[in-house]
Amino acid sequence: MAAVDAAHRRDRSDACSALAALCRCLVQQPCHHRRQFGQLLQGVLQLLQGQRIVITDNLDPRLRDPLWEQPADQLQLQLWQLCRNQGRDWLDGLQLAPAERSSLGLLCRQLADALSPANSPLSPLLRQQLAAQGPSMLANGALKLAADLLLEQPLAPMTDHSAHLPGRTLATSEGQVVLRLPMFELIHYQPLGASVYRRPLLMVPPPINRFYLLDLTPQQSLVQHALAQGHQVFMISWRNPNPSHCQWGFNHYIRALDQALQASSRICDGQPVNLLGVCSGGILTLLLQGLLQARDQQQRLTSASYLVTPIDSRLDTDMTRLLGPSSLAQLRRRVWQQGYLNERQLIGSFAWMRPQLTVWPQASQRYMENIPASSDPLDFWSQDATRLPARLVEDLLQLLEQDPLGGAQQLWVDGLPVNLQRLQIPSWHMGAERDHIVPWQNSWPGQRMGGERTFVLSSGGHVQSLLNNPQSGRGWYATSLVDSSSPTHCAMQHSRQPGSWWSAWTDWLDNHAGDLQDSSALRQHPDYPPLQAAPGRYVHQL
Numbered sequence: 001m002a003a004v005d006a007a008h009r010r011d012r013s014d015a016c017s018a019l020a021a022l023c024r025c026l027v028q029q030p031c032h033h034r035r036q037f038g039q040l041l042q043g044v045l046q047l048l049q050g051q052r053i054v055i056t057d058n059l060d061p062r063l064r065d066p067l068w069e070q071p072a073d074q075l076q077l078q079l080w081q082l083c084r085n086q087g088r089d090w091l092d093g094l095q096l097a098p099a100e101r102s103s104l105g106l107l108c109r110q111l112a113d114a115l116s117p118a119n120s121p122l123s124p125l126l127r128q129q130l131a132a133q134g135p136s137m138l139a140n141g142a143l144k145l146a147a148d149l150l151l152e153q154p155l156a157p158m159t160d161h162s163a164h165l166p167g168r169t170l171a172t173s174e175g176q177v178v179l180r181l182p183m184f185e186l187i188h189y190q191p192l193g194a195s196v197y198r199r200p201l202l203m204v205p206p207p208i209n210r211f212y213l214l215d216l217t218p219q220q221s222l223v224q225h226a227l228a229q230g231h232q233v234f235m236i237s238w239r240n241p242n243p244s245h246c247q248w249g250f251n252h253y254i255r256a257l258d259q260a261l262q263a264s265s266r267i268c269d270g271q272p273v274n275l276l277g278v279c280s281g282g283i284l285t286l287l288l289q290g291l292l293q294a295r296d297q298q299q300r301l302t303s304a305s306y307l308v309t310p311i312d313s314r315l316d317t318d319m320t321r322l323l324g325p326s327s328l329a330q331l332r333r334r335v336w337q338q339g340y341l342n343e344r345q346l347i348g349s350f351a352w353m354r355p356q357l358t359v360w361p362q363a364s365q366r367y368m369e370n371i372p373a374s375s376d377p378l379d380f381w382s383q384d385a386t387r388l389p390a391r392l393v394e395d396l397l398q399l400l401e402q403d404p405l406g407g408a409q410q411l412w413v414d415g416l417p418v419n420l421q422r423l424q425i426p427s428w429h430m431g432a433e434r435d436h437i438v439p440w441q442n443s444w445p446g447q448r449m450g451g452e453r454t455f456v457l458s459s460g461g462h463v464q465s466l467l468n469n470p471q472s473g474r475g476w477y478a479t480s481l482v483d484s485s486s487p488t489h490c491a492m493q494h495s496r497q498p499g500s501w502w503s504a505w506t507d508w509l510d511n512h513a514g515d516l517q518d519s520s521a522l523r524q525h526p527d528y529p530p531l532q533a534a535p536g537r538y539v540h541q542l
Contacts, residue, residue, distance in 0.1 A: 243339030282309025
């Protein structure tokens with residue numbers, strides 16, 4: 001989803017409004033402030049006497065290092081946690097409007113993360129590296145910082161950009177590009193087994209980042225898993241737009257998706273298609289499904305699956321809290337001036353949602369500890385972002401502001417009214433328990449959609465939940481049929497199953513994939529000859 005450049009560059013009007021509310025509370029609630037300050041002093045005295053606080057709600061992996069168990073370093077950590085806890089209590093007691101409390105809470109969390117003892121010159125991790133490398137460590141870090149500033153690179157890179165190459169170390173599933181249009185390439189993957197299902201599976205990745213999150217490595221590939229279960233898999237690889245594509249919006253992307261749907265069906269002898277949409281790619285899938293229903297063409301689909309997709313677009317996340325009225329107006333002006341939201345702005349937006357994971361550790365390791373950047377495939381993918389056309393940003397913002405998917409005929413697609421409650425084909429939905437971008441409750445379809453709906457709650461976050469290979473033996477999931485009850489009530493009624501949701505999904509998908517046929521009988525369609533080996537051309541476009 002679109003957002004401001006980075007959390008620390010929020011619009012002045014929105015930030016000033018929240019700070020003005022804070023100043024008002026400083027004057028109006030002196031007793032509250034004195035009481036909270038007294039409790040803070042009492043907590044400090046208790047720490048000095050040997051009491052300890054449980055460290056909670058902290059994702060920074062650096063703070064889990066055994067070096068922090070040394071008494072002086074543990075005291076640093078305990079004092080920081082005490083201030084975080086007391087700050088939350090202080091904020092909870094302020095007489096603020098909900099929007100003001102939300103904005104100030106975000107600012108306080110950002111400040112607490114910045115002041116983490118892991119970022120301090122007194123950090124035991126830094127002292128250890130300094131003892132091992134000597135003063136040259138700090139000199140090298142200063143040179144890297146100067147180079148990044150000259151390159152106008154506001155964040156320390158998460159990954160070594162030379163560590164991977166799609167088609168060589170990532171996105172290695174064998175296949176062919178069978179259709180190339182201005183907006184996308186369509187990849188048809190090579191079957192793995194002796195038999196395949198007749199009905200194809202078309203995967204629709206988000207226009208943000210590259211498609212190969214679904215085909216990251218052989219061990220972390222939903223594509224490979226689906227192929228191994230006998231499905232004929234097609235993948236859309238979106239083009240990276242430039243300023244001349246600024247008018248590409250929902251209607252353009254949905255027409256492109258319709259073309260991919262038609263090609264997948266024709267290659268498979270006119271069979272109806274199983275659709276899989278991920279995040280904003282799921283929104284496009286949902287709108288196409290609604291458009292086909294409005295055209296009375298639902299028979300072209302046999303099922304639809306949605307992974308971490310905001311069926312309910314009324315998101316309450318750190319990103320949406322950044323977008324006050326003035327911030328939205330400024331964002332719109334900037335995007336239309338540029339013609340797109342660029343990849344640096346997107347990376348910054350997502351990074352500042354969890355700075356304790358994606359900002360401060362990388363900065364400390366690069367500029368203070370002289371530790372090489374990560375070569376992790378997922379980190380590489382997360383930095384391989386694409387631009388978003390201005391019209392698509394506008395359409396996504398309107399979706400967030402108006403929630404047009406929530407009622408009958410509130411949304412028009414390609415000139416037709418879309419009513420999701422009239423949908424009839426079965427759908428499968430997955431939400432992630434710790435998703436900070438699309439909270440799992442927003443992935444719950446509820447009564448917004450018609451047809452039989454299955455919902456799975458998975459362990460993990462927005463991205464990690466998608467990569468839980470069954471062979472890993474990690475994680476859990478819980479499955480339920482969607483009814484009129486609330487998502488929280490339904491989630492509590494079903495027991496968690498250990499392992500990955502991948503197998504549960506393909507078991508469900510098998511029932512909608514038609515009969516099996518001999519894979520050796522598959523023939524190349526004359527209208528869709530092989531153009532290039534997967535992963536194709538568009539995945540490499542800068």
